[in-house]
Amino acid sequence: MAEEMRIVLRNYGKIDPLKIDDYIAVGGYNALNKARSMKPADLINEVKSSNLRGRGGAGFNCGVKWNFAYMAQADQKYVICNADEGEPGTYKDRLIMEGDPQSLLEGMAICAHAIGATQGFIYCRGEYPSVVKTLNMAIAQATEKGVLGDFSIEVRMGAGAYVCGEETALIESIEGKRGEPRIKPPFPPVVGLWGKPTIVNNVETFANIPAIVEKGAAWYAGIGTPSYPGTKIVTLTGDVVNKTFFEVPTDTTIREVIFDFGGGIPDGKGFKAVQIGGTSGAFIPAANLDTPIGFDAMTEIGAVLGSGAVFVLNDTRDIVDVTARIAKFFAHESCGKCAPCREGTMRMHDLMDKINSGRGKSADVVLLNKLGRVMSYSCLCGLGQAAPAPVMTTIEHFPADYNAKLV
Amino acid sequence: MNYQEILAKYADKPGGMIEAFHAIQEELNYLPEEVIIEAAKVFNKPTAQAYGVATFYSMFSTAKRGKYVIRICESAPCHVAGAAEVVAALEKELGVKMGESTADGLFSLEFTECVGQCQATPVITINGEPYLDVAPAQISGIIAAYK
Ligand SMILES: Cc1cc2nc3c(=O)[nH]c(=O)nc-3n(C[C@H](O)[C@H](O)[C@H](O)COP(=O)(O)O)c2cc1C
């Protein structure tokens, strides 16, 4: 059986997260010291050649992104940690922040040295008040010890808006405004928080950084699948025996995640479908279970790795009902800035409800597909672009379930 | 602290309106109209913008709420784990529907999307405190502790 491999969760459950001395005793802040002895350009090259790609969903090369902010000329630059973690079924960032907050601070401080920033923010979702306390305590300890040098970090709390996980909406929210995405370009590494060059990275991305700096890019690049190396935390929900989390190399297959790590489907039932990447992910049928969870392998089967949430449905589940519930999520979370998403998510929810309650016709299914196609290329941000994926992939892979509910 | 003092505390923080609203809701459980009008002045923004912020975020409420805000996660993992039965049990126990508050001003019922405790579905939160693997039969006991 495939083995778990802990890089970002290397200290999880092993040290007292509220004691910085525990972190330092296991080698914490050695990587930051090493990074500070390097020239920023060399440090960025190291991160670039590790081929670490963002763990927040878009999979962009981390070092390449840092380089944009490094090259930008400005009197102030910012480092932001995206801890909004709103994707349903996902709690990996919470695990890192609860279990090893200093590793996140160290990763951010290394980024600050690389791009030349002195101010950082952690945007933590409002649903995690206890995590906010933990982070503030960790920052106070790091400041008192002086390990962060001239880099200071402030925690800002979200207030229950899924779209604020989108990096430009997040920036708007830190600026104290409604969290509506900006038109890109310009991208945040050039024009970000208060108009200054800004790096936004996910919690899991930052938590990888100290290990990469310490052990080297070549070590990291050799783990998992070459185009998306390293590990990924997966969080298992729905119909699995082990509803828990694992950190696995990125060449682990979906089948291994569900049947080895997850222990399979409980109560002697069969597998129907799995949705990976959170609620905006595609539903994947049994035929694709041998796909590795790496970013590009998932894209090849028309799915996404996203946040690494793994939501399993057994063969007795009503997949049309689940999809209707998901359609409501998007209608609720659309920020309303652009018409294709504001109107489209609402119509999609109406049509799914109509079908789910036994009033739909086959023409409604055709309409859903058409609407979904239009939304996927005309919506302003990733929320509206991804919203049709669960609907369109369930129509594609489970047509019989839809047909059974049509009049 | 009254709301004027709280607003004054955050006035110099760039982008601090959201933090200030959080702090005021800790005291009042919602954002009354006079708070929003005053916040606009303190942060030097049009009233419409302050109102826009107060109504954009689902954790902020411009309507009066109970002392204890109970939120039920209805995202897909909680949905398939039986969130609807938990909703029914809560509505029965408190005698109000989702979106309403009890007459004694103690409890409000709200839907929420995922609160990030998906290892133990279904999940509810009471003033931010999560309750995991909630079964309908446990609802009476959980509520009793807040009465
Ligand atoms: C609707 C929407 C929600 C998002 N939510 C999150 C989130 O909760 N956490 C996160 O890290 N990235 C989220 N993202 C991705 C961010 O926009 C951004 O790509 C990411 O923070 C970059 O960090 P990374 O390169 O380390 O992944 C979201 C994107 C969209 C479109």
Ligand code: SF4
């Ligand atoms: S796609 Fe949706 S969430 Fe994104 S900007 Fe448009 S309305 Fe807002």
Ligand code: FES
């Ligand atoms: S899905 Fe309900 S807490 Fe995450």
